[in-house]
Amino acid sequence: MAFLELTNISKHFGRSTAVNDITLSINQGEFLTLLGPSGCGKTTILRMIAGFETPTIGNILLDGEDITYRAANKRPMGMVFQSYALFPHMTAEQNIAFGMNIQRQPKDYIKRRCAELLELVGLAEMGRRYPHQLSGGQQQRIALARALAVEPKVLLLDEPLSALDAKVRISLRNEIRRIQQQLKMTAIYVTHDQEEALSLSDRIAVMAKGKVEQLDAPENIYSHPQTAFAATFVGNSNQFRGVVESAVDGLCRVGEQALRVSPLTQLHSNDNVLIVVRPEDITLQSEHTQDNGNSLSGTIELRTFLGPFTRLHVRIDADTTVIADIPNQQAATYTIGMPVFLAFAPQACKVLPLASTDAELVHLAAEAV
Known part of the structure; x- marks a missing residue:
């Protein structure tokens, strides 16, 4: 007891x-x-x-x-x-x-x-x-x-x-x-x-x-957050709303972009999901590399020094900005306006079901931050 x-x-x-x-x-x-x-x-x-x-x-x-x-x-x-x-x-x-x-x-x-x-x-x-x-x-x-x-x-x-x-x-x-x-x-x-x-x-x-x-x-x-709210309320994160394209292959569709994730044993194809990626799990590259990870292209629009690391805000499209926390010794080479590629591994993607009630809680988490 x-x-x-x-x-x-x-x-x-x-x-x-x-x-x-x-x-x-x-x-x-x-x-x-x-x-x-x-x-x-x-x-x-x-x-x-x-x-x-x-x-x-x-x-x-x-x-x-x-x-x-x-x-x-x-x-x-x-x-x-x-x-x-x-x-x-x-x-x-x-x-x-x-x-x-x-x-x-x-x-x-x-x-x-x-x-x-x-x-x-x-x-x-x-x-x-x-x-x-x-x-x-x-x-x-x-x-x-x-x-x-x-x-x-x-x-x-x-x-x-x-x-x-x-x-x-x-x-x-x-x-x-x-x-x-x-x-x-x-x-x-x-x-x-x-x-x-x-x-x-x-x-x-x-x-x-x-x-x-x-x-x-x-x-x-x-x-290892278990719900969409826990994932978005605790810690900084990048959030992508998408649909499971292949649960077995670990493939999700976010708009026109395909994201690779770990195989999804608890989800099914066509399920609505929230994909969460922590800023520290993202690396920056000056050119696209062919591997089994994810790569998004964008332009640096904001650079913030936060002591032990520098946070870069990268504009992917009109509706999407991704943040990446980069060690200062690496961040020195990246400037505002520079085109870059954001890379992150499938294992860095936390995929959570997104029902209508979950979507409301994600919005609540965003307002609370």
């Missing part, structure tokens, strides 16, 4: 369905991230686990005990909010101690525990400072320490880094992961930031319109 289980959970607000029949099992000590665009239901799930919302249908079990209707203050949960939610009239140490005071813990224990937690979050010398004397990153560390102070069985984090600047965000997410692994604590993290989800998680639940599209390890979510 899993440590935390959500069984057939649904949540309706009037006629609107925020969460639609979701079942999740989270193991003890696991870091699970709920990833998706705004309105997909991820925060509603977190709030139901915390006890701030009650499921319309379904059950929540913690360590084998049904807590579906238990009040929030009776659940062994620690919550970290996006807005820090620190008490402005209390010092950092007093904020951390708040939950322990409510529990009527001994004063010497509270003092010792506060010192331990300040050390854990790297703010050992700042216990007497007030929130307005701390930076945003420091305030969020105190909020994390306050959530940990009551020794929760589950740590819940609702987009805790979204209000911080990029450098602080990276530093603090590393700290959150370090602390979670050090304490071997079960954690559920809500975000719309793909990079956060990929770097933090043991598993990711990719969500859209109240449902889980794919639940898997970060590496599999990125490299």
